[in-house]
Amino acid sequence: MVNEPASVTDTVEAVINLVGIFAFALSGALMAVRKRMDIVGMVVLASITALGGGIIRDVLLGDVPPAAFRNTWWLVLPLIATVLTFFLHPVVTRLHRSIQVFDAIGLGVFCASATAKAAQYGVSPLAAVLLGTITGVGGGILRDLLAGEIPSVLRRDTKLYAVPAVAGSIIVAVAHAAGQDGLWVQAFAALFICGFRLAALWRGWGAPAPRVSGPTI
Amino acid sequence: MVNEPASVTDTVEAVINLVGIFAFALSGALMAVRKRMDIVGMVVLASITALGGGIIRDVLLGDVPPAAFRNTWWLVLPLIATVLTFFLHPVVTRLHRSIQVFDAIGLGVFCASATAKAAQYGVSPLAAVLLGTITGVGGGILRDLLAGEIPSVLRRDTKLYAVPAVAGSIIVAVAHAAGQDGLWVQAFAALFICGFRLAALWRGWGAPAPRVSGPTI
Amino acid sequence: MVNEPASVTDTVEAVINLVGIFAFALSGALMAVRKRMDIVGMVVLASITALGGGIIRDVLLGDVPPAAFRNTWWLVLPLIATVLTFFLHPVVTRLHRSIQVFDAIGLGVFCASATAKAAQYGVSPLAAVLLGTITGVGGGILRDLLAGEIPSVLRRDTKLYAVPAVAGSIIVAVAHAAGQDGLWVQAFAALFICGFRLAALWRGWGAPAPRVSGPTI
Numbered sequence: 001m002v003n004e005p006a007s008v009t010d011t012v013e014a015v016i017n018l019v020g021i022f023a024f025a026l027s028g029a030l031m032a033v034r035k036r037m038d039i040v041g042m043v044v045l046a047s048i049t050a051l052g053g054g055i056i057r058d059v060l061l062g063d064v065p066p067a068a069f070r071n072t073w074w075l076v077l078p079l080i081a082t083v084l085t086f087f088l089h090p091v092v093t094r095l096h097r098s099i100q101v102f103d104a105i106g107l108g109v110f111c112a113s114a115t116a117k118a119a120q121y122g123v124s125p126l127a128a129v130l131l132g133t134i135t136g137v138g139g140g141i142l143r144d145l146l147a148g149e150i151p152s153v154l155r156r157d158t159k160l161y162a163v164p165a166v167a168g169s170i171i172v173a174v175a176h177a178a179g180q181d182g183l184w185v186q187a188f189a190a191l192f193i194c195g196f197r198l199a200a201l202w203r204g205w206g207a208p209a210p211r212v213s214g215p216t217i
Numbered sequence: 218m219v220n221e222p223a224s225v226t227d228t229v230e231a232v233i234n235l236v237g238i239f240a241f242a243l244s245g246a247l248m249a250v251r252k253r254m255d256i257v258g259m260v261v262l263a264s265i266t267a268l269g270g271g272i273i274r275d276v277l278l279g280d281v282p283p284a285a286f287r288n289t290w291w292l293v294l295p296l297i298a299t300v301l302t303f304f305l306h307p308v309v310t311r312l313h314r315s316i317q318v319f320d321a322i323g324l325g326v327f328c329a330s331a332t333a334k335a336a337q338y339g340v341s342p343l344a345a346v347l348l349g350t351i352t353g354v355g356g357g358i359l360r361d362l363l364a365g366e367i368p369s370v371l372r373r374d375t376k377l378y379a380v381p382a383v384a385g386s387i388i389v390a391v392a393h394a395a396g397q398d399g400l401w402v403q404a405f406a407a408l409f410i411c412g413f414r415l416a417a418l419w420r421g422w423g424a425p426a427p428r429v430s431g432p433t434i
Numbered sequence: 435m436v437n438e439p440a441s442v443t444d445t446v447e448a449v450i451n452l453v454g455i456f457a458f459a460l461s462g463a464l465m466a467v468r469k470r471m472d473i474v475g476m477v478v479l480a481s482i483t484a485l486g487g488g489i490i491r492d493v494l495l496g497d498v499p500p501a502a503f504r505n506t507w508w509l510v511l512p513l514i515a516t517v518l519t520f521f522l523h524p525v526v527t528r529l530h531r532s533i534q535v536f537d538a539i540g541l542g543v544f545c546a547s548a549t550a551k552a553a554q555y556g557v558s559p560l561a562a563v564l565l566g567t568i569t570g571v572g573g574g575i576l577r578d579l580l581a582g583e584i585p586s587v588l589r590r591d592t593k594l595y596a597v598p599a600v601a602g603s604i605i606v607a608v609a610h611a612a613g614q615d616g617l618w619v620q621a622f623a624a625l626f627i628c629g630f631r632l633a634a635l636w637r638g639w640g641a642p643a644p645r646v647s648g649p650t651i
Binding site for chain 2: 493561575579587588596597
């Protein structure tokens with residue numbers, strides 16, 4: 001969460017963050033198109049998907065106003081994603097697979113950096129993992145709720161999404177507990193989450209579900 | 218957001234705020250009736266619609282407990298709106314057009330005063346506009362979510378609602394950036410939002426929507 | 435909300451809190467099974483149901499990170515409830531009535547202790563009652579929203595749930611205003627809420643609903 005990049009690593013982190021925000025914003029804007037919303041709905045869904053998870057994290061940590069309100073680019077990117085999607089949504093839709101890759105990058109970056117931030121705020125490792133995961137998946141949950149759908153991350157037919165988030169967040173939390181706070185830990189965890197998510201997507205890995213019989217209620 | 222009015226302008230602002238809260242509360246209570254809820258659902262929807270936007274704003278600005286919890290009248294008005302709607306909902310429904318006028322007043326007052334409050338908290342103009350808009354439309358979004366509907370502000374068939382809110386919030390934010398913080402700026406912006414919204418309603422102005430083909434998904 | 439029990443009453447309070455959390459978590463996990471979610475959905479719904487109300491309360495009072503993030507057992511119990519429900523959900527479902535009893539205990543404990551906490555934060559009695567009630571019913575509302583249902587507490591066919599919560603919270607708030615803050619007040623209010631809720635369940639008491647004609651919209 002960097003305002004004025006002071007070094008190469010800071011700049012790299014800031015750029016990757018923006019990639020994640022943009023990917024999440026595209027997925028929000030596309031959902032709005034699918035739901036036949038107007039441009040207001042597109043802006044709202046793009047912004048909430050991109051920024052919602054981080055805002056929840058900052059509110060829970062007491063870091064207000066949330067970082068999203070202090071970074072102009074974070075607020076502008078969802079608007080750009082909306083305009084692009086407004087005019088080019090058939091193209092954007094065809095880029096579905098590319099967006100899933102960006103989304104996986106965003107998931108990795110958000111979970112890893114949020115777990116590190118939470119750990120620095122002194123919460124327990126378990127709570128840090130929880131906050132990291134919430135940050136990664138929270139925006140998508142809000143997007144689905146506003147679109148009138150059961151959040152995809154909760155559904156049986158979804159490929160692993162929260163599980164990579166949790167696994168990668170555990171890496172950061174354990175490293176922090178062991179005194180390792182370097183940015184390379186976050187980078188490794190983010191890559192791990194991203195790779196795990198993409199592998200789940202391409203191999204069709206799902207989470208186990210309880211055996212149930214009878215019709216869906 | 219005034220606790221103890223000390224002057225005429227304060228009193229005027231407090232009264233207009235109460236008008237907005239009452240109008241929003243009526244729309245919440247009516248939604249509960251339409252959804253065949255009991256009186257508990259009516260109280261909850263009336264309160265959330267009237268106070269939800271301001272509570273989100275205060276949580277995001279770190280001004281807790283939110284103002285809604287510190288103003289007894291703000292908590293009591295939704296109860297009064299519920300009782301009225303409980304016994305007189307056919308009358309209240311027939312007053313649909315009057316309620317839309319009050320709702321437009323509430324939207325204007327909430328957006329204008331919230332943008333000013335956010336700007337005083339030192340956030341950027343863009344963030345202040347965002348917070349002002351959230352305050353104006355947030356309560357209605359929560360109302361629709363709790364009623365199991367896609368928020369009306371996001372839907373294609375809705376007349377301009379968020380657009381006047383954004384436009385009026387920009388007026389306040391720009392004036393603040395130019396050193397103008399007087400209550401007359403808020404009053405002008407609130408009137409502008411209210412007039413813009415009512416014009417949209419009566420002229421049938423909608424927001425642009427992306428061209429899509431094929432059936433709704 | 436006790437971290438390190440120092441006396442018998444503290445221990446009793448902590449244990450009763452855990453009973454409430456566990457009961458709420460079971461109801462969340464069961465909802466996930468009914469909705470055909472996978473284990474990720476079960477964990478999320480169990481956690482949100484058990485901890486959501488308290489997290490909302492702490493965010494509104496400015497006590498962040500919320501207590502839920504500072505109590506390891508509070509985070510672990512929903513996981514245990516999920517594992518149990520995953521393998522034994524037919525048994526858990528058959529225990530429906532027992533769970534309703536535990537849920538009533540949880541409702542009582544959460545409302546009473548939250549009202550007391552809010553009153554100690556200096557909010558008005560009315561606001562304290564509101565916060566106590568939100569804490570008791572908030573988790574269930576989030577559970578139902580994530581499951582794609584209109585919150586059961588708002589529905590016409592629900593037996594009294596929020597009304598006992600409000601009534602018991604009033605007891606605590608009035609006692610606080612009269613200078614009575616002992617744990618016995620909370621204990622009495624919790625028992626009152628629990629008994630009132632169970633009586634409503636077994637006697638079929640519902641809240642009044644406005645008379646409406648015509649088809650449901």
